[in-house]
Amino acid sequence: MCLFQYEDDPxxxxxxxxxxxxxxxxxxxxxxxxxxxxTPLGARTAVGFTTAERLVATLGAGQPWIRLSETALRALAxxxxxxxxxxxxTLTAPPVTPTAATGPVTARDTAPVPQTPDTTARTA
Numbered sequence: 001m002c003l004f005q006y007e008d009d010p011x012x013x014x015x016x017x018x019x020x021x022x023x024x025x026x027x028x029x030x031x032x033x034x035x036x037x038x039t040p041l042g043a044r045t046a047v048g049f050t051t052a053e054r055l056v057a058t059l060g061a062g063q064p065w066i067r068l069s070e071t072a073l074r075a076l077a078x079x080x081x082x083x084x085x086x087x088x089x090t091l092t093a094p095p096v097t098p099t100a101a102t103g104p105v106t107a108r109d110t111a112p113v114p115q116t117p118d119t120t121a122r123t124a
Contacts, residue, residue, distance in 0.1 A: 021048030021087070022055045023073055025066045032066055034073070036082050037089075045084035046077035054088055 024035040024047060037047050048070070049055040055065055068076075074085060 019050070020067050020069055021050065021073060022052050022065045023048050023068045024055065024059055025064050027064060032064075034066075034068075034076050036077060036080060037086070039084065039086070043084055044077075044080070044082035045086045046073050046082050047086050047089060048073055049088055054090075058090060 026033045026035055034046065036044050039045050048068070049058070049065075052065070055063060070085065077083075077085070
């Protein structure tokens with residue numbers, strides 16, 4: 001963290017335009033729908049990425065996207081209850097269900113529970 005503040009540095013609470021963003025989307029019947037996400041605390045948020053490579057690294061190559069400005073993304077998301085905008089998120093949760101490559105989880109795939117020796121039943 002820099003201890004000195006310069007005139008061109010924005011304040012932490014000041015909104016700075018992020019520029020054109022790569023925004024995750026879903027194809028709709030007649031239009032494209034912007035995907036909304038949730039923060040770790042459960043608040044709805046719109047998500048945008050500064051590069052297509054960052055979007056692919058986080059959401060995968062099959063994720064459709066559109067280019068939107070920050071103001072356009074905020075205008076689309078705020079009526080839906082998403083007043084937050086997250087730029088370049090990097091943390092994602094692992095898949096909930098097993099993928100086709102790994103197959104279903106079976107009892108033999110789980111680690112056995114270690115047994116502790118019973119030291120109270122010793123006889124002399």
